[in-house]
Amino acid sequence: MKLDDSIGFLINQTGRKLSQVVNHYFAAHEMTSEQWSVLARLCEEDGISQKELAARVSKDQTNVTRILDQLQRKGLIVRMTNPEDRRSFLPSVTPEGRQMYERMAPLEEQVIALAIQGLDEKEVAKLKELLQRIANNAARQL
Amino acid sequence: MKLDDSIGFLINQTGRKLSQVVNHYFAAHEMTSEQWSVLARLCEEDGISQKELAARVSKDQTNVTRILDQLQRKGLIVRMTNPEDRRSFLPSVTPEGRQMYERMAPLEEQVIALAIQGLDEKEVAKLKELLQRIANNAARQL
DNA sequence: TCAAAATAGTTGCTATAGCAATTATATTGG
């Protein structure tokens, strides 16, 4: 089997290229696609723990700790103490963080719109479904 | 638009999960999915320059330099001088490297087989086609 | 009740990813 026939290689290659474009647009705002994904998730589900956040962005908890460090350094989130469990923090988006998210979201959407140029709605829906099924299959193997 | 609706997020998330599984199987052989992809490409197209190799795996040239460092450290490749251009090297797979590739390839294929469980041939072909089109769209934006 | 086990988060280490600057060599244009 050739490398080009590997679905794994193709998925990662495509993802890498998409990230490159998004990061290119985000760079002027000192933002990265990964930081944005964490910020976006937090905007959607404020008040969850770091552990829960990690699960919701499919990232390692260690990794989320460090991405939150970056976001906190820039004043985009704060770590609230959890009154129910003093081991955990509840990261919370600041007004500056929400503003950043709202400024970046259209950029991200624009890149995606260009990336799926030529695909019709049905194809996009099918693609999402297939990727989701593969992600579920992979998750079961861990 | 919610994060879960972003094709970019979904592609990267799925790729990350697949890499996790592959790396899990490869770890016992001190191999990673990324090192394997570079080694596999070299096995397919021996005698190309590092610059060409980088293009063929869609990785940064800097990154390829360092992945080759790893492979060389393990004796899986050597850097041949290029008689036509003394600036460049022609990385070449050693017998040990080829053996490693052949030992890992079935593992990778097995992970992929489990990952696409439940998808029929037509769906896999369609998925590859759509990803390729998105990758091409993204590449044009750089 | 309270020692043992489990859990949330962090830190240290290594690998991958990409940008900017540097070095060595090749190519080009006056």
Place this chain on the structure above:
DNA sequence: CCAATATAATTGCTATAGCAACTATTTTGA
């Protein structure tokens, strides 16, 4: 011809990714 430019690879810097070890708490169970 040779100075200016371009190119291949490397190094330095920072961010992302994940494993293992550690700290501080919480939960469990005898």
